[in-house]
Amino acid sequence: xxxxxxxxxxxxVKHKLTLLRDTATDHRKFRELVRELALLLGYEATQDLNLExxxxxxxxxxxxxxxxxxxxxxxxxLRAGLGLVDGIQELLPAVQVWHIGLYRxxxxxxxxxxxxxxxxxxxxxxCLVLDPMLATGGSGIATINILKRWGAKRxxxxxxxxxxxxxxxxxxxHPDVPIHVAELDERLNEIGFIVPGLGDAGDRxxxx
Ligand code: PRP
Numbered sequence: 001x002x003x004x005x006x007x008x009x010x011x012x013v014k015h016k017l018t019l020l021r022d023t024a025t026d027h028r029k030f031r032e033l034v035r036e037l038a039l040l041l042g043y044e045a046t047q048d049l050n051l052e053x054x055x056x057x058x059x060x061x062x063x064x065x066x067x068x069x070x071x072x073x074x075x076x077x078l079r080a081g082l083g084l085v086d087g088i089q090e091l092l093p094a095v096q097v098w099h100i101g102l103y104r105x106x107x108x109x110x111x112x113x114x115x116x117x118x119x120x121x122x123x124x125x126x127c128l129v130l131d132p133m134l135a136t137g138g139s140g141i142a143t144i145n146i147l148k149r150w151g152a153k154r155x156x157x158x159x160x161x162x163x164x165x166x167x168x169x170x171x172x173x174h175p176d177v178p179i180h181v182a183e184l185d186e187r188l189n190e191i192g193f194i195v196p197g198l199g200d201a202g203d204r205x206x207x208x
Contacts, residue, residue, distance in 0.1 A: 002168070004178050005167050006044065006180045007184050010040060010044070012040055016040075017161075027204065027205065038087025038130070042087060042128070042158065045128065045178070046092070049068045052069045070154075072096070072127075073098050074092075074096070074097050075099070075127050076131070077139050078102065083201070084158065095128075100115065100118075101115025121151060122153075126155075127147050127156070128158050129156070133197075134161070135166050136166055136188065137166035137170040140157055141173045156180060161183055162181045163186075164184065165187070167179060185197055
């Protein structure tokens, strides 16, 4: 579809996504699967992190290795993006978490911003935008607009499901932003839900 799009082909991602979609999966299990998927997708999305040589002392002497040097910020889009934070923090314990609050107006499907406490100047070198659902792409685009205005230079989008419409819109608006997801679904339906999808990720995560 677009060169920006990276759909995981890992068997564990496919397995966990299938369980996640299932209506028989309860809220507790849903949150656990989202956390595990975030960790696996985060692993794939960070394979080009910058490394610098580093020397450490093993019990047997010196070893030359490598350490990651980039300061990373994760940017969960409230609410549903929150579910992806724990898995990413397990992988990257030192990340900064910057929350952005957006909801989709149910009539227009346009994102409405309601929370943003970013400081004046950027404090990170790589931003991972977290939102399980890339539907029309409006929320992702609006968040990346905010981050670029903030001064963020290197940004990636990490989600679970994407609709082709959302991938197209996001890569048209931000061709420099790679998109990492567990699956590219068929389409959006008439009320802007991803089909076959998994329903409303926020509602299933938080029991609302
Ligand atoms: C859902 C979802 C994404 C957004 C995706 O959020 O979690 O944030 O819609 O749609 P888009 O790509 O068309 O913008 P929702 O507005 O339901 O808010 P919530 O996360 O608080 O449930």
